[in-house]
Amino acid sequence: MELPLVVGVDGSEPSMRAVDWAVDEAALRGVPLRLVYASLSERYEGAALAEGIDPPSEQVLADNIVEAAARRAHRRDVDLKISTEVLPEEPVPALLGEGRNASALVVGARGRSGIAELLLGSVSLAVAARANCPVIVLRGSHDSQADAGMRRSIVLGVGEDAHSTEAVRFAFQEAEERRVALEAVRAWRCPAHESAEHPLLAGDPAHHHEQRATETLEAALRDVVADHPSVELRRRVVEGTTREALLDASADAGLLVVGARRRQGHFGLQLGRVAHAVLHHSARPVAVVPQRV
Structure with missing residues (x-):
């Protein structure tokens, strides 16, 4: 069985750029892409959503986030096999659990906390320090052109x-x-x-x-x-x-x-x-x- 490339999404612009990067990476590896949102992050995160995502109720917001990420991924590669999951967990344990059956985890440098991306987010740091699989942290606040990096x-x-x-x-x-x-x-x-x-x-x-x-x-x-x-x-x-x-x-x-x-x-x-x-x-x-x- 091909282990998927898992990318953590939360509706923030950094996580959407991570989706771009992960789409290209999954295509290179010839593996499926899995988009995961940990819904309990809502109690901690701010409202810095990416453009096109409105802040409705918690469940609708969770669905909107993964659907927006999936649409973005499909626009980038229409042939890539993509799945989505909303997990009723906090981000770190959710991603660590996903990493047990992943070829790698991809996360943005920061989420929706509103702090400058120069700093590394606590979720990214904790996942990189504890995951069982490789973790790719998308550093660089202007690194949206994933194809150039490849x-x-x-x-x-x-x-x-x-x-x-x-x-x-x-x-x-x-x-x-x-x-x-x-x-x-x-x-x-x-x-x-x-x-x-x-x-x-x-x-x-x-x-x-x-x-x-x-x-x-x-x-x-x-x-x-x-x-x-x-x-x-x-x-x-x-x-x-x-x-x-x-x-x-x-x-x-x-x-x-x-x-x-x-x-x-x-x-x-x-x-x-x-x-x-x-x-x-x-x-x-x-x-x-x-x-x-």
Whole structure:
């Protein structure tokens, strides 16, 4: 059975832009699109509805929201299989539940709270930090031209764990489906307290750290690259913080992909500093791919 691509909608303009993006993504993957609205969000959200959606009764509003999202999706791709669902739940548990049977979840950066989209909404953050499937957060308040993003390169952030292949495989698959280049980025830094007198760093401490970063990058890619021979792979080892390296590399990218460790038996938000930072500051869509450890 083909797992659908699930997009959370709430009637806001950011969620409608997420629908545009998700339509193109579902078409590329060859999977159905599922539009989900958590109706209990009404008790928390404001009235910043997208154009064309009137604020009637709660049930009528819920129907209007999913119907408007479905019409928008059909206008973008008349052949795509689309389903809708109104769930009498709060947004986070509703989307987390949907993610158990989804190829990925797509959410806007913010909902209808009226706060500037520069900030990341609590629903988007909670879903990205807890979902069992990849979560794509549509960062960028003016990124409505989803088709343009599909033609841009994919950027992959490679962390310390060279065996965290879920994010790597996700990034390669995205690049292959879009027929774009994949840029794998690994950052490194030379701590200020280290010097050439260190027995392992004799001669050039910086070179030692750069070499380790290169080896980590190669190890992370090794098991996956052969499965995607058509993907143009660019390796990039950068001095500096991981956050700044990824934000700089993805400034003009179609998607930034990062991994997030999920530790069995741990509760609460499980993102890691890098994923948390890029979700808050990236100007481009961010995919958070869970890695079980």
